[in-house]
Amino acid sequence: KAGVTQTPRYLIKTRGQQVTLSCSPISGHRSVSWYQQTPGQGLQFLFEYFSETQRNKGNFPGRFSGRQFSNSRSEMNVSTLELGDSALYLCASSRTGEQEKLFFGSGTQLSVL
Amino acid sequence: SQQGEEDPQALSIQEGENATMNCSYKTSINNLQWYRQNSGRGLVHLILIRSNEREKHSGRLRVTLDTSKKSSSLLITASRAADTASYFCATDGIPPGGYQKVTFGTGTKLQVIP
Numbered sequence: 001k002a003g004v005t006q007t008p009r010y011l012i013k014t015r016g017q018q019v020t021l022s023c024s025p026i027s028g029h030r031s032v033s034w035y036q037q038t039p040g041q042g043l044q045f046l047f048e049y050f051s052e053t054q055r056n057k058g059n060f061p062g063r064f065s066g067r068q069f070s071n072s073r074s075e076m077n078v079s080t081l082e083l084g085d086s087a088l089y090l091c092a093s094s095r096t097g098e099q100e101k102l103f104f105g106s107g108t109q110l111s112v113l
Numbered sequence: 114s115q116q117g118e119e120d121p122q123a124l125s126i127q128e129g130e131n132a133t134m135n136c137s138y139k140t141s142i143n144n145l146q147w148y149r150q151n152s153g154r155g156l157v158h159l160i161l162i163r164s165n166e167r168e169k170h171s172g173r174l175r176v177t178l179d180t181s182k183k184s185s186s187l188l189i190t191a192s193r194a195a196d197t198a199s200y201f202c203a204t205d206g207i208p209p210g211g212y213q214k215v216t217f218g219t220g221t222k223l224q225v226i227p
Binding site for chain 1: 143144146148153154155156157161163201203205214215216218219220
């Protein structure tokens with residue numbers, strides 16, 4: 001069974017640009033969560049999707065958005081990039097998102113210059 | 114915001130020694146999980162302990178949970194150089210009117226010296 005796949009692995013953008021990150025969950029998993037990881041703030045929860053619906057959202061500005069498609073693949077978008085958005089963005093999937101372990105992708109390392 | 118706080122932030126031990134990491138959290142939980150992360154990579158699930166369990170074992174890992182103190186510990190016995198990684202505790206919580214979300218602690222960086 002293939003694991004969680006995140007693309008691209010690395011991204012370099014400049015301030016003001018926008019970026020879209022992609023996540024393909026494990027087959028059969030319907031819940032996809034996104035996290036931002038920085039050295040200073042640790043792992044911060046961004047949002048969680050289940051069956052194309054956003055069920056939960058962290059405390060991030062509206063520049064951060066996401067969506068989930070009918071095949072459970074998910075994308076997150078960050079508009080008007082700021083230097084502080086430089087981080088490792090991690091996607092995790094699970095069957096239901098309820099009281100079970102998460103399977104993580106390798107992440108997308110975003111650098112904003 | 115962080116739900117869990119790990120202690121210590123960093124730990125350096127010799128190969129063969131035991132490593133103990135602690136996690137404290139703030140609100141009631143359904144379960145607590147421990148994850149491991151090698152530098153710059155995704156997290157790997159190690160063990161899940163439910164709120165009605167007090168102790169759980171998996172290979173060289175032993176996890177305890179004290180819900181009265183809102184704390185958990187992860188013990189790695191007979192450590193190996195390959196155990197060098199960051200370790201995170203994660204707790205689930207249900208915000209008002211919402212669904213469960215998993216939040217992570219700040220992590221303990223473990224270095225095992227050969």
